[in-house]
Amino acid sequence: MSDLFSHLSLRGVDFHNRIWVSPMCQYSAIDGVATQWHDVHIGSFATGGTGMIMMEATGVVPEGRISTACLGLWNDKQAERLRPIVDFAHSMGTIIGIQLAHAGRKGSCLPPWSDHPMASKEEGGWECVAPSAISFGGKYPVPRALSIPEIRELVVAFAQSAQLAVKAGFDLVEIHAAHGYLIHQFLSPISNQRSDVYGGSFENRTRFILEIAKEVRTVIPDSMPLFVRISASDWLKDGWTITESVELCKLLKDVGVDLIDVSSGGTSSGAPVPVAPGYQVPFAERIRIEAKIPTCAVGLITESKQAEEIIRSGKADAVMMAREFLRNPRWPLQAAKELNADVKWPNQLLRGKG
Ligand SMILES: Cc1cc2nc3c(=O)[nH]c(=O)nc-3n(C[C@H](O)[C@H](O)[C@H](O)COP(=O)(O)O)c2cc1C
Structure with missing residues (x-):
């Protein structure tokens, strides 16, 4: 019996296994609207036996995108174009979620394969915002510090975006609070040097994510799981720590978050x-x-036995994989074979099962 291929139930959602596709920016949207690239990219995972696909970091407002070509979810047109992607995943029996995000001081980029990194105004770029006017460094400009009314507007924007995700048919939403993007910028004392109620103490630095999680929880159905991705550590002296992460996760649990997706770094x-x-x-x-x-x-x-051991020994309830899925979008079909486990193959692929 494989633990990796065992069911997991969270609220009203049953995940048929614990190998999940990690969110991956594809820099292939137009005005935040998904394109045929997303149909094929997400569709390839949906035919590959994964228990859940998390769609990429999706801006809750235009200035919340990482790049000019990132997905957005602030209007009906964007939600409607996601619907067929969600429907296809469901037709394959695959659970699908979406990661709601704001890039903060790390926004206004061009796709990484462009000949220069930052988008000018003419190329669709924007002024970046952050808790404090501190640059990430390198190519990134100094952002503008958000006012308190603007912070409150962003809390509402996350909730409105979550409502659009419900409308598009997603099974769950994840709030992106990791990798040095806006919410993480509030958590880390390195990027947050505010002296108001959103900066300074642990209570103040965690206020933004807790307000967002609370607000999102109230607008999504009770049966819908809510995930939060965090960076458990900045890996920096004087940065956000694993001890603070543990305390934050207790508070997130109290406001109705169901699972923590644990990453690190990015500050x-x-x-x-x-x-x-x-x-x-x-x-x-x-x-x-x-x-x-x-x-x-x-x-x-990246290895089936490694993933199995993580679940079997109780280190986590599920694993997410990113780059391995880019190399082999149907990795779970192969992993099931290696672990002598059962996974449903799409009828169209059965002759490849051997
Ligand atoms: C192409 C690419 C795009 C990514 N985009 C996102 C993203 O949108 N949101 C996010 O939280 N992490 C993103 N990540 C990080 C991955 O989700 C994952 O956490 C990281 O790659 C480590 O997992 P891996 O070793 O299995 O690749 C991205 C990674 C890659 C390779």
Whole structure:
């Protein structure tokens, strides 16, 4: 019996296994609207036996996108174009969620394959905002510090975007509070040097994410799981820590968050991250045990036996994979074979099962 291929139930959603597709920006949207690239990209995972697909970081407002070609979810047109993608995933029996995001000081980029990194005004770029007027460094300009009314508007924007996700048919939503984007910028004392109720103490730095999670929870159905992706550590002296993450996750659980998607880093490109197979798994384990909330682990998980061991030993409730899914979108079909587990193949592919 494989634990990786066992069911997991959260609120009204039954995940038929615990191998999930991690959110991955595709820089292929037009005005925040999905394109045929998304149909094929997400469709390939939906035919590959995964238990859940998380769609990429999706801006809740135009200035919340990472790049000019990122997905957005602030209007009906964007929601309507996501609907066939969701419907196809459902036709394959696959659960699908969407990651709602605001890039803050790390926005207004061009796709990474462009010949220059930042979008000018003429190219559709915008003025970036952040908790404090501190640049991420390198190519990034100094952002403008948000006012308190603007922060409150963004809380509402996350909730409105979540309502559009419900309308588009998604099974769950994830709030992106990791990787040095806006919410993480509020959490980390390195990027948040405010002196009002949104800066300084742990209580103040966590106010924004808790307000967003509370607001989103009230507008989505009771049966719908709510995930939050965090960076468990900045990997920096004087930065956000795993101890603070544990305390935050207890509070997120109290406001109705169902699972923490545990990543790390993103506050500084110079952070000494000890990248190695499964290097973020200990964070997922610690949060699962100490905050008593389901977690999923991510980061250099590429082997079926490695993934199985993470679930079997209780280090996390699910695993997410990103780059391995780019190499092999149907990875779970192969992993099931290796673990002697059962996974449903689409009828059209059965002759490849062997
Ligand atoms: C092309 C690409 C795009 C990504 N976009 C996102 C994103 O939209 N949101 C997010 O939280 N993480 C994003 N990530 C990070 C992945 O979700 C994942 O956490 C990271 O790649 C580590 O997992 P892996 O070792 O399995 O690739 C992206 C990674 C890649 C490779």
